Amino acid sequence: MFFRLTAFVVIGLLALRAASAEPVTHTTLENGLEVVVIEDRRAPVVVHMVWYKVGAADEPPLQSGIAHFLEHLMFKGTDTMDSGEFSRVVEANGGRDNAFTSWDYTGYFQRVASDRLELMMQMEADRMANLSFTEDDWLPERAVILEERGQVLESRVGGQFNEAMMATLYKSHPYGIPIIGWRHEMETLTGQNAMDFYDRHYGPNNAILVIAGDVDTGDALDMARHIYGPVPANPDIAPVIRPNEPPHLAERRLVFEDARVGTPYVSRMYLAPVRRTGDQSQAAALQMLAALLGGSSTTSVLERRLNFEQGIALSAWAGYSGMARDYGTFSLGIAPVDGVSLEDAEAALDAAVADFLENGIDQAQFDRVRRQIKASEIYALDDMQGRARQYGVGLSIGLGVDDISGWVDALDAVTPDDVIAAGQFLLDRRNSVTGYLTQPTATSTSEVTQ
């Protein structure tokens, strides 16, 4: 697509897909740049990615959206390249380029024929240290990100609902602030704000280079040393201290009403642990829990019970996002059939989860999930860009290469008892927010028309 992507959704089931049958090499250059090379010689194509370990959760007060704004401005030139030239050169070489911003990281990537890798490295190394733009660049681009917010968020009621859920789930931590920013703050962002953010956070010593595809590992590392090696480490880089969450003593609830809601639903989000380097067992148990509860639109526990048996759900789901630096989330949801209230749907959802945790796991389902995880390791090898992304995200949030390549083994080690133990927190709603997305009620509609 032609839009700058903004990664609102952290990896859920995709996290299953890290795989390691092909050689993965990891090293760190003297200037601090981490380099990962994944060889895949099937097609003459290479993916070249640079990930900065900084994102929307590192923004200064009153500047929400600055990480994403900077991502846009990274295409506006350097000391030696004109505004827009980066993408023009990629395009002139038959490549595709894009970028994305999350709370924890900002990534830039190109897919090109493998003999163009050196050129991509030269340009990416250049803008790692030499970004340069003028007001003629940043002022119109600020209008573009406001249009972006209008299109991808404000025009989609589900997106606005999710924004409200996150803002309610987090009392203190910046994961509660939307990546794209609050509109009223975005309107005040300046080029200087973006340049300050760049000066403080961008540099080889806060970045990860991932090269995947048709390369020889040794050649790629030599090329990286030659091109990225001379970029000086940025002495101003220091980790941002992010606020932690205080204890959550009361569950939160919200009702989001909008005339554009076509299918009302209930969404529940819990704070959950993340994948930790050297200890992914708890996260793996939560991933298995999500797979059992909601991993299939037919056979998962929630679909089977709420949709197939009770007939009260159009669909019901569960998901776990553990690929974040500070907090993960576990989500549950149900969209009821016509005639079932959101209150009744929520109660049925809670009952289904409680019943699962009390009565244990169907061993046949557990075995099928495990078999699919094994197979996903093979299918994942077909998706070079997906694999590169796994390593980029993982290293950005503090995981090691072994954690990423060992994820399938961690999942494989989970027992049914582990899943039940890990799921107990779902019974305590103090750590959660529950939202209803619905059409305006009849009462408030009539008030509006009067």
Place this chain on the structure above:
Amino acid sequence: MTRLLALTATLFIALAAPLRAEVSITPVTSDSGLQAWLVEERSIPFVALELIFAGGATLDDDATAGATSLMTALLSEGAGDLDAQAYAARSEELAARIGFDAGRDTVSVSVRFLTEDADAVIDHVRMALTDPRFDADAVERVRGQMLSKLRRDALDPNTLASRAFAQAAYGDHPYGRASDGTVDTVAALDIDALQAAHQGAIARDRVFIGAAGDIDADELARLIDRLFDGIPAEGAPIPDRAEFSAPAGLEVIPFDGPQSVIAFGHDGIARDDPDFLTAYVVNEVFGGGRFGTRLMESLRVQRSLTYGVGSFLASGLLGESYQGRMSTDNVNAAAAIDLLREEWAQIAKSGISADDLSRIQTYLTGAYPLRFDGNAAIASTMASMQYQGFDIEYVNIRNDLIDALTLDQVNAMAARLYDADALHFVVVGQPEGLE
């Protein structure tokens, strides 16, 4: 300065040696006469298989609109002696990834399976294609999901814009309606309609088969015969062509949201037109889905009127149009439409420059190999190329055809394709300043 010189040198070398797609396609004919294209790639122990059945939702009657879509959604909801739960559980045991999808022009089947389970997976897919159960409870469940989606679509400005444009363009032809039907038609679909849709859509006379991965030609031939055992020879007749008939002008569909979604376009170029590739190249310069196009430069970079704008050749099985989409804040809608008209008129009058052509040739020829970077992508491309009527040699000559295009040819196409006075606009939102 040194860096600039280095860049220029690399660029020159890159331009001098355009890369070719290194794809070796084997044509396969099975004992029963089915044709397939195979790209053998043995390094990962799985196979991707793609089937495209031509016809799709155009086969529905007005009264049964949505039947093909609902039928296709039900293929994985129980077949043979397995109900929906048992069918899905068996798919999971086999660790196969099986997808059925219905569109306006096609029903497609995408399967990925581990080499070791080939026969079992093929039998499992065949059961869905030849012997779907359409159990009453499954029909009601999936119908409920489809009705829910239709109600969501009715409140989605992007869908509203596309539907209104199709309606204006094709009127009573099946191209003028939504592939998923309406709340009324879907609510009324009965088991007979679903069985008729199944009989009509899944047949040997309209299938195109692509495969890639850990399999050779003989084994593929054997598997596709196994898969098609029991699938009828002929399906339902495919309707006549759809003629584009949207009048020039503008229609506004009031919708309460912060932005206006704008669908725009006019008549297009048939995909079997000898100059289709030329039109494709012109569109890539003008509005192909990426940065660096004229529309993005004009509306996003220069004027900040949008986050994204693009145009596309909507050349289908039965008819063609040339369309674009954009979103903009309501206050900017009138300015955006004026600018679109200007760009349209400009390219019709002046065409593109020699530099534009040279740059797009380098881009398109260089980007071509990126389409062939995985078994799943390759299998899908193999089926799609046959469906679209390409010769098996096309992969090897396509870049030469693009490089051979002259500026005169391209600009003759620009003059033929673009007609600012014929543009039909659909605006969904609360646009300001429009009559």
